[in-house]
Amino acid sequence: MGEEFIVKAALYVVPLLLAVVCHEVAHGWVAEKLGDHTARLSGRITLNPFVHIDLIGTVLLPAILILTKSPFLFGWAKPVPVNFGNLRRGRRDMALVAASGPMTNLVLAGASAVVYRLIVLGLSGGVIPQTGWAPWIVVPLAQMAGISVEFNLVLTVLNLLPIPPLDGGRILVGLLPESLAYRLARLERFGMLILVVLIATGSWSQIVRPVLKAFVDLFLG
Template identity: 50%
Template sequence: MNATAYEFSTWILPLVFAITFHEAAHGFVAHAFGDSTAWNLGRVSFNPLRHIDPFGTLLLPALLLLSHSPFLFGYAKPVPVNFRKLRTPRLGMILVALAGPGTNILLALAAAAAFHLLPIVPANAALWVAANLKNTVLINVVLAVFNMMPIPPLDGGRVAVGILPRPLAVPLSRLEPFGMLILIGILILLPLAGSQFGLNLNVISAGLRTVTDFLIRLILILTGNS
């Protein structure tokens, strides 16, 4: 296996499972609170094939990896949730939204704890397994932190809509159709524009990295890897 294929294999499995568990968790909690939309469509499943988006889950991360991008990003097909069908719509929306990032943090904790099992892994596979575990921790924490940004349709945006008083929640919820454009603007276009004038406008990304680094250190401490 050449170096590129080896590196790709240590990233794609953690990414596929992180995204799959994230989306499935949304569906499970929505079903528990009374919305069977995802359940009826067969999307409440830990089968990656039900959640994989060919471009977002496979092609985009591969292109970023091959181009030596400083970040790795991907997405799955969103699990459909009809919030009006939830027994307690406001609380249900918050818990459905939190289920995805919460599951990612649990996966990161499990992967970090699994480092203690490396001594029993065959020597010829130990490095590959260690790389997968390391990337599992990183990808799941990044996914959780990124999704908790308070911008709809990200999970953090839906939590904010559920928590804020109606006069603030309604205008925030109306941003959902433009959420991805806003994210592209503040994470990519704004820093690029700032660099043309010698300004560092990469504040949001820097904040995300700070929170990500803190959570990874905390997870390593909690699992005895510090």
């Protein structure tokens, strides 16, 4: 079990860190372009993973999910600070900042799928030799690319759920008429509790899994 966990952790660590770090950096970068420099002043618009790591979301939760052989991997980094009051166009810009995170994960999933397919085609077509040193590099790389596709798609789909403070909830708050947006925004203090209940009861799988499966089939075939 210990050796299996070490191998899995080694394959998962780079895709996980890249996904959650790029997600948060995207929020901060877009916010800066739209008028808020809070993330930049906090030193958070950087790909250095150490400034983004959250003990629970980036370390403990993924480790537990790997150990328990969970059918999905989930995690998060420390949220990048954004002062929505500094954004030039208020709620519209808030929606753009919120959308930047999951859209970045979707792009990463697509790029990872390209890497995965190129390696598989290269191995099956004889372009990449299946003997010698090459398989020791490209096979783990293909595994990491496949993991990256699935993990980034999980982040994309889950974050787009219309529940504040998830990105999907904040996108809706930015797009809905003001009266409806205000009512939805008031749910933010209960948002994580709602999400935990959905996951704990298995209800989330009925909502998320069909969408996630469709995306995985599309990206990985």
